[in-house]
Amino acid sequence: MASNPFAHVVTKVCGPPSAADYGADKLLRAVVWGAAAVILLLVTYIVFELGRQAFPAMLSFGPEFLYSTTWDVQAKQFGILPEIWGTLYSSLLALLLGGVLGVAIAIFLTQDFLDHRVSNVFRTIVEMLAAIPSVVYGLWGIYVLIPLIRPGANWLHDSLGWFPFFGTSLSGPGMAPAALVLAVMILPTVAAISVDAFKRVPYKVKEAAYGMGTTRWEAILKVMLPSASSGILAALVLGFGRALGETMALAMLIGNSNQISLSLFAPANTLASLLASSFPEAGPIEVQALMYAALALLAITLLVNVFGLWIMKAATRKFEGR
Amino acid sequence: MNATADAVTSPAATWSIDPQDTVMDCRLEKIFYGDFLAVRNSIVPIEKNKITGFIGPSGCGKSTVLRSLNRMNDLIPVFRFEGSVTYHGQDIYDKSIDPVLVRRYIGMVFQQPNPFSMSIYDNVAFGLRLNRYKGDLDERVEKALRSAALWTEVKDKLKNSGLSLSGGQQQRLCIARAVATEPDVLLMDEPCSALDPIATRQVEELMLELKEHYSVALVTHNMQQATRVADTTAFFSVDISQGSRTGYLVEMGETRQVFEDPQADLTKEYVSGEFS
Numbered sequence: 001m002a003s004n005p006f007a008h009v010v011t012k013v014c015g016p017p018s019a020a021d022y023g024a025d026k027l028l029r030a031v032v033w034g035a036a037a038v039i040l041l042l043v044t045y046i047v048f049e050l051g052r053q054a055f056p057a058m059l060s061f062g063p064e065f066l067y068s069t070t071w072d073v074q075a076k077q078f079g080i081l082p083e084i085w086g087t088l089y090s091s092l093l094a095l096l097l098g099g100v101l102g103v104a105i106a107i108f109l110t111q112d113f114l115d116h117r118v119s120n121v122f123r124t125i126v127e128m129l130a131a132i133p134s135v136v137y138g139l140w141g142i143y144v145l146i147p148l149i150r151p152g153a154n155w156l157h158d159s160l161g162w163f164p165f166f167g168t169s170l171s172g173p174g175m176a177p178a179a180l181v182l183a184v185m186i187l188p189t190v191a192a193i194s195v196d197a198f199k200r201v202p203y204k205v206k207e208a209a210y211g212m213g214t215t216r217w218e219a220i221l222k223v224m225l226p227s228a229s230s231g232i233l234a235a236l237v238l239g240f241g242r243a244l245g246e247t248m249a250l251a252m253l254i255g256n257s258n259q260i261s262l263s264l265f266a267p268a269n270t271l272a273s274l275l276a277s278s279f280p281e282a283g284p285i286e287v288q289a290l291m292y293a294a295l296a297l298l299a300i301t302l303l304v305n306v307f308g309l310w311i312m313k314a315a316t317r318k319f320e321g322r
Numbered sequence: 323m324n325a326t327a328d329a330v331t332s333p334a335a336t337w338s339i340d341p342q343d344t345v346m347d348c349r350l351e352k353i354f355y356g357d358f359l360a361v362r363n364s365i366v367p368i369e370k371n372k373i374t375g376f377i378g379p380s381g382c383g384k385s386t387v388l389r390s391l392n393r394m395n396d397l398i399p400v401f402r403f404e405g406s407v408t409y410h411g412q413d414i415y416d417k418s419i420d421p422v423l424v425r426r427y428i429g430m431v432f433q434q435p436n437p438f439s440m441s442i443y444d445n446v447a448f449g450l451r452l453n454r455y456k457g458d459l460d461e462r463v464e465k466a467l468r469s470a471a472l473w474t475e476v477k478d479k480l481k482n483s484g485l486s487l488s489g490g491q492q493q494r495l496c497i498a499r500a501v502a503t504e505p506d507v508l509l510m511d512e513p514c515s516a517l518d519p520i521a522t523r524q525v526e527e528l529m530l531e532l533k534e535h536y537s538v539a540l541v542t543h544n545m546q547q548a549t550r551v552a553d554t555t556a557f558f559s560v561d562i563s564q565g566s567r568t569g570y571l572v573e574m575g576e577t578r579q580v581f582e583d584p585q586a587d588l589t590k591e592y593v594s595g596e597f598s
C-alpha cells in the first residue's frame with residue numbers, strides 16, 4: 001500500500017482505499033493465478049503421466065505404431081492406423097451432418113422464423129439433447145437406429161454398390177449408425193453456440209441488410225452468416241472435438257473392427273472406443289500400447305483445436321478486421 | 323399540398339408545392355407500436371431533388387416517420403401503419419407491395435455506422451451485387467467511395483474489413499454503400515450524430531451533391547444542420563395531452579420560412595431554443 005500524498009486535502013468523503021480493500025485485491029489476484037496454474041499443472045501432469053506409461057511402447061513400436069494396421073495381442077503387434085482413420089472419418093461425417101443441421105437450427109431460432117417464446121422453448125429442447133447420457137444414445141442406436149436404417153442401407157448397397165461409400169452391406173454396427181448418433185450428440189453444442197453467435201450480431205447490422213433491400217435469405221446468407229462466422233466456427237471446432245473423444249456410444253455402435261474402409265456401412269473402430277473396450281482385459285504390454293494410443297488421441301484433439309483456432313482467427317481477421 | 327379533412331393541418335397551408343415535384347406523398351394517419359400511438363396526422367411530401375429536413379424534440383416521431391417511408395419499421399412485429407405513402411403513383415403500403423422491393427429504390431443511412439463484416443470493397447459492392455448489376459463494379463465502387471469523400475483514405479486498402487475503419491470513416495462507408503446503387507430516394511436518419519465536425523461537414527457537402535440526382539429526407543437533431551442543407555423543413559412535436567406521447571407534424575415549409583418566420587408558436591419556441 002502506497003502512502004497517500006493527498007492526505008492533507010480537505011474533504012469529508014474522499015479518502016484512500018483501506019488496507020482490507022488492497023488485501024482483497026491481492027487475494028483475488030492470488031486466486032485467479034492459482035486457478036490458472038492448477039489447469040496448467042493438471043494438463044502437464046496428464047501429458048507427462050501418459051507419456052511415462054506409453055514410453056516403453058513408444059520405444060518398442062516406434063512411429064510404425066501410428067501407421068500399421070494390426071492389433072494382435074498374442075503376436076504383440078500393435079498398430080492404430082484403422083483407429084485413427086475411424087476416429088477422423090466418423091467425426092468428419094458427424095461434423096458434416098451435425099454442423100449443417102446445428103447451424104440451420106440456429107438460423108431457424110434466431111432469424112425471426114418463430115415467436116420469441118416458442119423459439120426459447122425450442123432451444124431448451126435442443127439443449128436437452130446434450131443431457132442424454134452417452135450410453136442411452138448407444139442403446140437407442142442399437143435397438144432403434146440400426147434396424148431403422150438397415151433396409152435403406154442395404155438397398156443402397158444393392159443398387160449403388162460400386163460407389164465406395166456404399167461398398168458393403170450393413171449387417172449391424174458400423175460407421176453409418178455411429179456417425180448418425182455422433183451427429184445428434186454434437187448437434188446441441190453446435191446449435192447452442194451458433195445461436196449465441198447469431199445473437200451477438202448487432203441489430204443495426206440486420207437493419208442495414210434489410211435496408212439495402214435484401215430478402216430474408218440474402219440477409220442471412222450474405223450478412224448474418226459472415227458476421228457470425230467466428231462464433232459458428234468455434235461451435236464447429238467444439239463439436240468436432242467432442243466427436244473425436246466420444247467413447248461409450250461409439251464403442252456400442254461402430255463395431256470395433258480393425259479395418260480401413262470408405263464404406264459407410266462397414267464396421268470400424270475409433271481410438272476412444274479401442275481404449276474403452278480393450279483396457280479391462282489388457283495385459284501389461286497391451287496397456288503400454290493403449291497408453292501410446294491415448295497419447296495419439298490427445299495429440300489429434302490438440303492439433304484439431306489449434307487448427308480450429310487458426311481458422312477462427314483467419315475468419316475474424318477477414319470479416320471483422322481484428 | 324392538397325387540403326384534406328385532417329384535423330391537424332398545420333399553418334403550413336401557406337406553403338404549397340406542385341404535385342409534379344413530389345417524389346413521395348406521405349399521408350401518415352396513425353403509426354402504432356402495439357397499442358402505443360407513436361405518430362398521428364402528418365402529411366409530409368418529399369420533394370424531388372431537394373433535401374427535406376425533419377426536426378423536432380426527442381420522441382416526436384421523426385425517426386419513426388422516416389423509417390415508415392421505406393418500410394423499415396416492418397421489421398418490428400408490433401408496428402402498424404394507417405395512411406398511405408404514394409411513391410410514383412403506388413402506395414408502398416399496398417398489400418401487393420413487397421417491402422424488399424421498396425427498399426431497393428428507397429435507400430437508407432442509419433444513425434449508427436453499421437458496415438457489414440466484409441471488406442470495404444464488398445461493403446460498397448453489396449447493393450450492386452444484390453441488384454445483379456452487370457456493369458463495371460470497380461468503377462461504381464470507386465465512384466460511390468469518391469462521392470462519400472472516402473476514396474483517398476481507403477483506395478489502398480479496399481480489401482481490409484469495413485470494421486477496421488474509424489467511426490467517421492465507417493459512416494461514410496455506409497453512405498457509399500447506400501449511394502452505390504443510386505437509389506431514387508435516400509433516407510438519412512441523423513447520419514452525422516456519430517461524426518466529428520469535419521466529417522459532418524463532408525457529409526453535408528455530400529448531401530448537397532446528392533440532391534442533384536436524388537431526393538433526400540434527413541432527420542437531424544442539429545438545427546444548424548437543417549438550416550445549412552435542408553431546402554424544406556418539417557417540424558414535429560410531441561402531444562402529451564392524451565396521457566401518451568404522440569408525435570405529429572406541426573409545421574412544414576421552406577427552411578428559411580420555418581426558421582425565420584415560423585407560423586406556429588411551438589415552432590417559434592423550438593427554433594429559438596426556448597423549447598424545454
